[in-house]
Amino acid sequence: MSSTSSPKNNPPDHPQNYYLTTPIYYVNDAPHIGHAYTTLACDVMARFLRLDGVNVKFLTGTDEHGQKVEKAAIEAKQAPQDFVDRVSGNFRQLGQAMNFSNDDFIRTTEERHKKSVQALWRILKEKDEIYLDSYAGWYSVRDEAFYGEDELIDGHGGKKLAPTGAEVEWVEEPSYFFRLHKWQQPLLDFYGKHPDFVQPRTRMNEVKKFVEGGLRDLSVSRTSFKWGVAVPDDPDHVMYVWIDALTNYLTAAGYPDTKSQEFQTFWPANLHMVGKDILRFHAVYWPAFLMAAGVEPPQRVFAHGWWTNEDEKISKSLGNIIDPFKLIEQYGLDPVRYFLLREVPFGKDGDFSKTAMVTRMNSELANDFGNLAQRVLSMIHKNCDAQVPQPGAMKKADKALIEKAHSLLDALYPYFQEQAFHRVLNSLWRVIGDANRYTDEQAPWALKKTDQERMNTVLYVLAEVIRHLSILTQPFMPDSTGKLLDQLSVATSARCFAYLGPDYALAAGTSLPKPEGVFPRYAEEEGRESG
Numbered sequence: 001m002s003s004t005s006s007p008k009n010n011p012p013d014h015p016q017n018y019y020l021t022t023p024i025y026y027v028n029d030a031p032h033i034g035h036a037y038t039t040l041a042c043d044v045m046a047r048f049l050r051l052d053g054v055n056v057k058f059l060t061g062t063d064e065h066g067q068k069v070e071k072a073a074i075e076a077k078q079a080p081q082d083f084v085d086r087v088s089g090n091f092r093q094l095g096q097a098m099n100f101s102n103d104d105f106i107r108t109t110e111e112r113h114k115k116s117v118q119a120l121w122r123i124l125k126e127k128d129e130i131y132l133d134s135y136a137g138w139y140s141v142r143d144e145a146f147y148g149e150d151e152l153i154d155g156h157g158g159k160k161l162a163p164t165g166a167e168v169e170w171v172e173e174p175s176y177f178f179r180l181h182k183w184q185q186p187l188l189d190f191y192g193k194h195p196d197f198v199q200p201r202t203r204m205n206e207v208k209k210f211v212e213g214g215l216r217d218l219s220v221s222r223t224s225f226k227w228g229v230a231v232p233d234d235p236d237h238v239m240y241v242w243i244d245a246l247t248n249y250l251t252a253a254g255y256p257d258t259k260s261q262e263f264q265t266f267w268p269a270n271l272h273m274v275g276k277d278i279l280r281f282h283a284v285y286w287p288a289f290l291m292a293a294g295v296e297p298p299q300r301v302f303a304h305g306w307w308t309n310e311d312e313k314i315s316k317s318l319g320n321i322i323d324p325f326k327l328i329e330q331y332g333l334d335p336v337r338y339f340l341l342r343e344v345p346f347g348k349d350g351d352f353s354k355t356a357m358v359t360r361m362n363s364e365l366a367n368d369f370g371n372l373a374q375r376v377l378s379m380i381h382k383n384c385d386a387q388v389p390q391p392g393a394m395k396k397a398d399k400a401l402i403e404k405a406h407s408l409l410d411a412l413y414p415y416f417q418e419q420a421f422h423r424v425l426n427s428l429w430r431v432i433g434d435a436n437r438y439t440d441e442q443a444p445w446a447l448k449k450t451d452q453e454r455m456n457t458v459l460y461v462l463a464e465v466i467r468h469l470s471i472l473t474q475p476f477m478p479d480s481t482g483k484l485l486d487q488l489s490v491a492t493s494a495r496c497f498a499y500l501g502p503d504y505a506l507a508a509g510t511s512l513p514k515p516e517g518v519f520p521r522y523a524e525e526e527g528r529e530s531g
C-alpha cells in the first residue's frame with residue numbers, strides 16, 4: 001500500500017521499503033501451529049507497515065530438498081517431486097486459512113531458485129570460499145545438520161544423539177566445504193557494528209559466544225543421495241540443503257540480477273523471522289555466506305520462542321501436534337490470530353491450552369472489545385436514527401479519552417519496531433478498558449432521558465475511539481476489524497494510519513448499517529456462538 005497515506009505518521013527512522021521473510025518450511029510433514037505462528041507474526045508486521053504507507057515485500061514458502069524430505073517422499077511412496085507438490089500445497093492452504101498477506105510464496109524446487117543458488121555457489125567457488133575435500137562425521141537427518149563429536153549427548157542404549165535430541169548417523173563422503181573458519185573475526189566485527197542484528201538481545205549473546213568458540217569449515221554438499229540442487233560442474237554432488245534453503249531470501253529479491261529494481265529496492269532484507277531452533281543458520285552461516293559472496297547481510301534476525309501443548313513438547317511421536325486448520329474451525333480465525341500473539345510475550349516460549357484460549361476469547365474479545373462496540377453501535381442505531389450523532393461541546397473526560405486514541409499510534413511504533421506484539425495489544429486493550437470505564441461513567445443510556453445532546457456527544461466520542469481502535473487492530477484481526485469499520489461506514493480507502501487523528505473524524509449525519517456482534521463468545525457445549 002498505499003499511495004493514499006501521508007508520511008505524517010512516519011517516525012524519522014521508518015524505512016520506505018521493507019523486506020521481511022519467514023523460514024521456508026520443510027515439506028516432510030503437515031503444517032502445524034508453530035509454522036502458523038511464525039508466518040502470523042510476519043503477517044501482522046507486514047500489515048502494520050502497509051497501513052503505515054511502507055512498501056512491503058513479505059515472503060514465505062517451502063523448503064523442498066534434502067535427505068529429510070527425500071525420506072518422507074519414500075515413506076509416502078511418492079516420487080519426490082509429486083510429494084513436494086502435494087505438501088507444499090498444504091502450506092499454501094494454511095496461508096489462505098490464516099489470511100496471510102504474503103506477496104510471494106517461494107519453493108526451492110522452482111527454476112528461479114535453482115538458478116539463483118547455483119549463481120551464488122559459482123561466486124563462492126570463484127572466490128575460493130569453497131573447496132573440495134571429504135567429510136567424515138555425524139549428521140542428523142531430522143535437523144539437517146552436521147555435529148561435532150563433542151556436541152553429542154548419550155541417549156538410550158548407548159545411542160548418540162544431537163543436542164536437540166535427534167538421532168545422528170555417521171557419514172563419510174566426498175564433500176565441498178565452505179571456509180567458515182575464516183569468517184569468525186569478520187562475523188564478530190559485524191555483530192559489534194550491528195548490536196541489534198539478532199533479537200531478542202539475549203540471543204545475540206548466545207550467537208556471539210558460539211562464534212567466539214571457533215568455527216569449523218562447513219560441509220556444503222552431499223553425494224549419498226540425489227534430491228537437491230546439483231553443484232555446478234560437479235553433478236555427483238547436490239548442495240547441502242541449508243545453503244540451498246537460505247538462498248531463497250535472495251532468489252525472491254531477484255538474485256542473481258542484483259541490478260534489478262526488485263533487488264535494489266528490497267535487499268538487504270530488513271527482517272528474517274525465525275524460531276530459536278534455526279538461529280545459528282541465520283545469524284552465523286547466512287551472513288558468512290553473504291559476506292564471502294560480496295552481498296550485504298540482512299539487517300535483523302528475530303528468533304522467537306517455542307510453543308508447547310498443555311505443557312508438553314509438541315511432537316509427531318507424542319501425537320499432540322496442534323493442527324491450525326482445526327483450531328480455526330473450533331474458535332474462528334481472528335480469535336486464534338489474537339490469542340497466538342497475545343498469550344506469549346513475543347520471543348519467549350509459550351504454552352497452548354484450551355482454557356487460556358477460551359478465556360482470552362471470551363474476556364478480551366467478546367467482553368472487552370466486542371461489548372464496547374456492540375453497546376455503542378446499538379445505542380447509536382436505536383437512539384440516533386442510525387446516523388453518526390452530532391457532538392456538542394466536549395468536556396474534559398471526552399477530550400481525555402479521544403486524546404488517548406489519537407496518541408496510540410505513536411505509542412505503538414517502538415513496540416512494532418522491536419516486534420513486541422504482546423505490548424502492542426496491551427496498549428490497545430488499555431484504551432479499550434478506558435473506553436469501557438468512560439461508557440459506564442457517562443452512562444449514555446441514562447442521558448437519553450435527561451440530556452440528548454450530551455448523549456450524542458458521549459456516543460460520538462466512543463464511535464470515534466472505536467474507529468481508532470479498529471484501524472489500529474487491523475494487522476492482528478483484519479476480518480473482525482474490517483466488519484467494525486464497515487459498521488462505522490468508514491470507506492475502505494480511509495482505513496490506513498494516515499486517516500487517524502481529528503482531520504478524518506467521523507462525520508455527523510453519516511448513515512450506519514445495523515450493527516452486528518463481531519467477536520463471538522465460546523460456549524463449551526455449543527462451540528462458537530455469534531454474539
Ligand code: ME8
Pocket residue numbers: 022023024025026027033034035037038063245246247248273274275276277278305306307308314
Ligand atoms: O527449519 N513453536 O523448517 P521447519 C514455535 N526448512 N515455532 C515453531 C514450532 C513450535 N513448536 N515448530 C516449528 C526449517 N516452528 C527449515 C528452515 S529457512 C531458510 C529453512 C516454526 O519446517 C519456527 O519458525 O522445521 C521454526 O524455526 C520453523 O517452524 C521450522 O520449520
